[in-house]
Amino acid sequence: MKTNGFHLPKKVGIIYSEVKRKYFPTEAQYLTEKDAYHDARVVAKYLRRMKIRVHLYPGDATLPGRLRHDRPSVVLNLVGSVKGNEYLASSIPGILELLDLPYTGAGILGEALCYNKFLVKKLLEQNGIPVPRYQLFNTALDQLDPTLRFPLISKLNEIHGAVEITKNAVSETEKHLRERVKFLIETYNQPVLVEEFIVGxxxxxxxxxxxxxxxxxxxxxxxxxxxxxxxxxxxxxxxxxxxxxxxxxxxxxxxxxxxxxxxxxxxxxxxxxxxxxxxxxxxxxxxxxxxxxxxxxxxxxxxxxxxxxxxxxxxxxxxxxxxxxxxxxxxxxxxxxxxxxxxxxx
Structure with a gap:
């Protein structure tokens, strides 16, 4: 099919997150990924309307073999997590690079950075893009940076989808902050990014x-x-x-x-x-x-x-x-x- 004189690909692959409840420590995180297959099918419907053949692939261990077999012209990478870990989503561009398949979205570095909010904050800050003052907590006992001003908001460093961004995420006292950080680290087994809450x-x-x-x-x-x-x-x-x-x-x-x-x-x-x-x-x-x-x-x-x-x-x-x-x-x-x-x- 042509669009404005250019040929669309004949065969497109869509990779989506393989989602099982056991992969996720909480129902809230599972909720952010549970519709991955459904959403991929909706996007596939739009591609089929363009007369494009579509292959759907879960982002699991079968992916490299299936991609080698089908050789889609382009791959839409919609993966948000692998085995429930968002940081492992950066492995998908790696597979596509090895197989020499054109794909949408960020490459390995861009995806890996995305799942480390602390590093992104550092990069933005060093390049003149304004961010709230922040601190990474590896344990709930880490010393609190005295330059930080309450209220502070606590975020999981490696998870998106607003998981655990609730009213209880905002702390007005150090006691509440440490209780919150302790809960997040113990539940999700990852560092917590704490930053000044910006009213507005x-x-x-x-x-x-x-x-x-x-x-x-x-x-x-x-x-x-x-x-x-x-x-x-x-x-x-x-x-x-x-x-x-x-x-x-x-x-x-x-x-x-x-x-x-x-x-x-x-x-x-x-x-x-x-x-x-x-x-x-x-x-x-x-x-x-x-x-x-x-x-x-x-x-x-x-x-x-x-x-x-x-x-x-x-x-x-x-x-x-x-x-x-x-x-x-x-x-x-x-x-x-x-x-x-x-x-x-x-």
């Missing part, structure tokens, strides 16, 4: 990479009943339940420049998601990044689709451009520009 508004930026990089930003708008919350932010239940907040368009050239720089520094590719807090003085703070966020159309209710919909960006066209540019990258050709939106983005 919450933004999500999606970057799409074609010939140029385009940034689309949405501000989270919460219901009126939430406006009186002492600490207003998108908690775990907000992310995984329906109608807890919606997005509205947000424009600022400075923020767009920050997002583009962050994308390059962390070695991302094709698309990415950044979460940002905006304080009452108009200062930005990057609080999270994801090189492989949930990818799909609006029916999947993911941030990428909901924000792009604000700008009248059609998922089918984005999918076509993603496939074409992945092939052109593998051939050493210049990328194609992204589809034009009715609303400006830069």
């Amino acid at each position: 508004r919450e933004l999500t930026a999606m970057l799409l990479e074609g010939l140029n990089k385009k940034v689309y930003v949405g501000e989270k708008v919460f219901p009126k009943k939430r406006q009186k919350d002492k600490y207003l932010f998108a908690a775990f239940e907000d992310q995984w339940e329906k109608d807890t907040f919606h997005y509205q368009k947000y424009h600022d050239p400075l923020l767009r420049d920050y997002v583009k720089k962050a994308f390059e520094i962390t070695d991302m590719a094709d698309y990415a998601k950044f979460d940002i807090r905006l304080d009452s003085s108009g200062r930005y703070y990057f609080i999270d990044s994801n090189s492989n966020p949930a990818f799909g159309p609006k029916e999947l209710d993911c941030a990428l689709a909901n924000i792009l919909d604000l700008y009248d960006i059609n998922f089918t066209e984005i999918l076509k451009r993603l496939l074409l540019n992945t092939i052109r990258d593998s051939q050493g050709k210049e990328r194609l520009p992204l589809v034009k939106s009715k609303h400006s983005a830069a």
